[in-house]
Amino acid sequence: xxxxxxxxxxxxxxxxxxxxxxxxxxxxxxxxxxxxxxxxxxxxxxxxxxxxxxxxxxxxxxxxxxxxxxxxxxxxxxxxxxxxxxxxxxxxxxxxxx
Amino acid sequence: xxxxxxxxxxxxxxxxxxxxxxxxxxxxxxxxxxxxxxxxxxxxxxxxxxxxxxxxxxxxxxxxxxxxxxxxxxxxxxxxxxxxxxxxxxxxxxxxxxxxxxxxxxxxxxxxxxxxxxxxxxxxxxxxxxxxxxxxxxxxxxxxxxxxxxxxxxxxxxxxxxxxxxxxxxxxxxxxxxxxxxxxxxxxxxxxxxxxxxxxxxxxxxxxxxxxxxxxxxxxxxxxxxxxxxxxxxxxxxxxxxxxxxxxxxxxxxxxxxxxxxxxxxxxxxxxxxxxxxxxxxxxxxxxxxxxxxxxxxxxxxxxxxxxxxxxxxxxxxxxxxxxxxxxxxxxxxxxxxxxxxxxxxxxxxxxxxxxxxxxxxxxxxxxxxxxxxxxxxxxxxxxxxxxxxxxxxxxxxxxxxxxxxxxxxxxxxxxxxxxxxxxxxxxxxxxxxxxxxxxxxxxxxxxxxxxxxxxxxxxxxxxxxxxxxxxxxxxxxxxxxxxxxxxxxxxxxxxxxxxxxxxxxxxxxxxxxxxxxxxxxxxxxxxxxxxxxxxxxxxxxxxxxxxxxxxxxxxxxxxxxxxxxxxxxxxxxxxxxxxxxxxxxxxxxxxxxxxxxxxxxxxxxxxxxxxxxxxxxxxxxxxxxxxxxxxxxxxxxx
Numbered sequence: 001x002x003x004x005x006x007x008x009x010x011x012x013x014x015x016x017x018x019x020x021x022x023x024x025x026x027x028x029x030x031x032x033x034x035x036x037x038x039x040x041x042x043x044x045x046x047x048x049x050x051x052x053x054x055x056x057x058x059x060x061x062x063x064x065x066x067x068x069x070x071x072x073x074x075x076x077x078x079x080x081x082x083x084x085x086x087x088x089x090x091x092x093x094x095x096x097x098x
Numbered sequence: 099x100x101x102x103x104x105x106x107x108x109x110x111x112x113x114x115x116x117x118x119x120x121x122x123x124x125x126x127x128x129x130x131x132x133x134x135x136x137x138x139x140x141x142x143x144x145x146x147x148x149x150x151x152x153x154x155x156x157x158x159x160x161x162x163x164x165x166x167x168x169x170x171x172x173x174x175x176x177x178x179x180x181x182x183x184x185x186x187x188x189x190x191x192x193x194x195x196x197x198x199x200x201x202x203x204x205x206x207x208x209x210x211x212x213x214x215x216x217x218x219x220x221x222x223x224x225x226x227x228x229x230x231x232x233x234x235x236x237x238x239x240x241x242x243x244x245x246x247x248x249x250x251x252x253x254x255x256x257x258x259x260x261x262x263x264x265x266x267x268x269x270x271x272x273x274x275x276x277x278x279x280x281x282x283x284x285x286x287x288x289x290x291x292x293x294x295x296x297x298x299x300x301x302x303x304x305x306x307x308x309x310x311x312x313x314x315x316x317x318x319x320x321x322x323x324x325x326x327x328x329x330x331x332x333x334x335x336x337x338x339x340x341x342x343x344x345x346x347x348x349x350x351x352x353x354x355x356x357x358x359x360x361x362x363x364x365x366x367x368x369x370x371x372x373x374x375x376x377x378x379x380x381x382x383x384x385x386x387x388x389x390x391x392x393x394x395x396x397x398x399x400x401x402x403x404x405x406x407x408x409x410x411x412x413x414x415x416x417x418x419x420x421x422x423x424x425x426x427x428x429x430x431x432x433x434x435x436x437x438x439x440x441x442x443x444x445x446x447x448x449x450x451x452x453x454x455x456x457x458x459x460x461x462x463x464x465x466x467x468x469x470x471x472x473x474x475x476x477x478x479x480x481x482x483x484x485x486x487x488x489x490x491x492x493x494x495x496x497x498x499x500x501x502x503x504x505x506x507x508x509x510x511x512x513x514x515x516x517x518x519x520x521x522x523x524x525x526x527x528x529x530x531x532x533x534x535x536x537x538x539x540x541x542x543x544x545x546x547x548x549x550x551x552x553x554x555x556x557x558x559x560x561x562x563x564x565x566x567x568x569x570x571x572x573x574x575x576x577x578x579x580x581x582x583x584x585x586x587x588x589x590x591x592x593x594x595x596x597x598x599x600x601x602x603x604x605x606x607x608x609x610x611x612x613x614x615x616x617x618x619x620x621x622x623x624x625x626x627x628x629x630x631x632x633x634x635x636x637x638x639x640x641x642x643x644x645x646x647x648x649x650x651x652x653x654x655x656x657x658x659x660x661x662x663x664x665x666x667x668x669x670x671x672x673x674x675x676x677x678x679x680x681x682x683x684x685x686x687x688x689x690x691x692x693x694x695x696x697x698x699x700x701x702x703x704x705x706x707x708x709x710x711x712x713x714x715x716x717x718x719x720x721x722x723x724x725x726x727x728x729x730x731x732x733x734x735x736x737x
Contacts, residue, residue, distance in 0.1 A: 032562070032563070032565075032570065032571045032572035032573075032574075032603075032604070032605075032617040032618075033570060033571075033617065034605060034616045034617060035307070035568065035570075035616060035617065035618060035619060035620070037305055037306060037307045037308075037568075037619075037620050038291075038305070038614045038615065038616055038618065038620060038623055039614075039616070040294070040295075040304045040305035041294050041305075041610050041612055042293070042294035042295075042297055042298055042304075042660075042661075044294075044610050044612075
């Protein structure tokens with residue numbers, strides 16, 4: 001086995017878990033899929049079909065955008081939180097003209 | 099390599115099942131560091147410091163624990179931080195990002211402190227330690243159960259080993275003679291899978307799996323494995339065929355030097371070693387490059403006779419127009435040796451901090467090739483310490499070599515690392531240990547060898563499998579690896595069972611003259627070709643022997659077109675040349691070129707009939723030959 005196997009193993013577990021969810025919803029094959037990379041021949045076969053893994057990258061992009069949105073929202077929340085604490089200074093409130 | 103059963107068994111039976119001293123010291127250090135963190139985290143509460151400091155302190159006990167102390171909605175950030183911490187640990191061993199877990203842990207503690215209001219949520223002071231204690235108890239019990247299971251397995255192995263070793267030696271086929279070596283038409287169809295990939299223009303990656311460049315699917319492993327297979331093919335079947343066989347191997351080496359293959363190290367040395375100035379891939383750690391690529395280049399040099407990579411700068415890793423890291427086979431192997439001798443465990447890391455014994459086996463084997471090439475004693479200078487550390491620091495209680503250990507913390511991560519995978523390498527530098535490992539593997543593989551519908555034995559593995567070459571389900575890699583190891587030890591019965599499983603389960607397809615397994619990754623397909631061509635001791639011989647001297651100085655076949663002419667055999671005894679050719683496309687007349695003949699000397703080409711020809715002043719001759727199916731040719735000195 002090549003090295004870095006544990007990382008691959010854990011990533012694999014995550015992917016297999018994801019695959020399990022996909023199978024639960026009926027959107028994944030239950031057997032090992034054909035690998036389009038193996039179809040390629042020097043000066044031979046036409047372009048193999050696109051790897052289904054690219055779909056994974058698209059999903060990763062969507063997840064990354066969601067993460068960015070969540071972090072931005074969290075930062076905004078923190079800002080509001082600290083702002084509120086500053087505003088809630090009793091001395092300031094007492095000095096505030098009616 | 100014939101060894102006596104009693105020599106193999108004794109060392110294993112008398113071994114002490116204990117934790118290695120360096121591992122124990124690292125684990126103690128890790129535990130003490132953690133306890134110090136806990137004490138530090140408790141101080142703000144003991145001294146009644148600000149709520150922010152108290153929450154940050156609780157955050158030192160467990161990643162995200164500070165959010166529990168913050169109370170309110172912030173508690174929801176605790177599981178999120180735990181998940182993020184798990185992800186950061188994954189980034190740590192996936193890409194050597196040592197800083198990731200530290201940043202998440204300390205960062206979450208600081209953030210919790212910043213978010214805490216006028217008071218902390220007091221129950222957190224009991225809840226967080228309770229969670230930590232529960233995790234510790236669970237981990238302790240699990241480790242204890244694992245140790246117990248391993249000790250029981252060790253006892254079983256001790257009982258079974260004498261018989262298993264004797265049987266493995268008894269069933270082993272003899273080492274085949276060079277006269278018998280010839281690729282069949284089916285073997286040639288399998289090798290075309292490799293030639294197609296290796297002969298495309300350097301830099302193009304058609305037919306390779308592309309997922310990531312850090313882990314097991316990385317291009318570098320696919321390239322190296324094609325390199326090992328072609329070098330072995332040259333050694334055992336065609337040492338006197340250069341032409342496109344040599345070109346393919348040189349292409350792979352040139353491809354490997356391209357930035358896209360090795361630049362993962364620029365990132366890993368930055369976030370793993372905090373080294374932003376010198377990302378030399380063959381300096382510190384990175385045995386997944388030096389060990390693997392050193393073996394690849396060394397095997398090419400040994401089996402082709404080409405010594406160009408001994409020249410300074412012949413293996414230059416160019417980062418950009420201004421920055422390059424000039425290396426050659428000497429500097430690569432010197433790096434492996436220097437790291438072995440300098441590392442605390444002797445075995446040294448791939449990614450910063452993570453020591454994978456399997457990659458260290460590649461490293462030791464690469465030094466064995468280097469010693470054979472240049473007459474050095476690199477293996478001898480490191481092997482005793484290396485094996486002692488492997489035995490004490492990287493072997494579990496059952497006697498199996500573990501998958502990996504953190505150099506920094508001493509923590510071992512549970513991962514099934516099979517004996518068969520290690521045995522094939524150890525056959526090159528520690529054959530008795532290798533024989534023992536193979537006997538253990540073979541004995542345990544018997545449990546998964548079952549008859550198929552036609553009554554022939556095949557391997558049946560549970561579950562859906564996992565292909566390390568593309569992280570998808572499937573058994574192609576597992577079957578191919580078992581077959582490869584079985585062949586190295588002459589156990590053709592087990593190898594045939596693996597081949598049958600591969601053919602039945604993995605989408606065997608033959609089209610356009612190329613044999614492949616459509617359900618396997620590219621990496622698994624490559625290993626399947628390697629295993630198919632493998633015979634007893636082939637890996638050992640391709641690394642520590644190489645072709646005979648007569649073959650290295652005799653005539654060579656060079657100018658043949660791929661895939662018009664396929665070469666099933668090319669051997670020379672010094673003056674002659676024995677060839678078996680096949681038409682790769684269609685039968686007909688083909689041009690071939692022979693070099694390294696004696697300039698001006700007469701030769702005879704025999705193929706049923708006999709034809710005379712004379713070598714030119716450079717020792718070359720261009721010939722036309724009629725190819726129809728298997729076509730044997732014999733070239734000898736004429737009168």
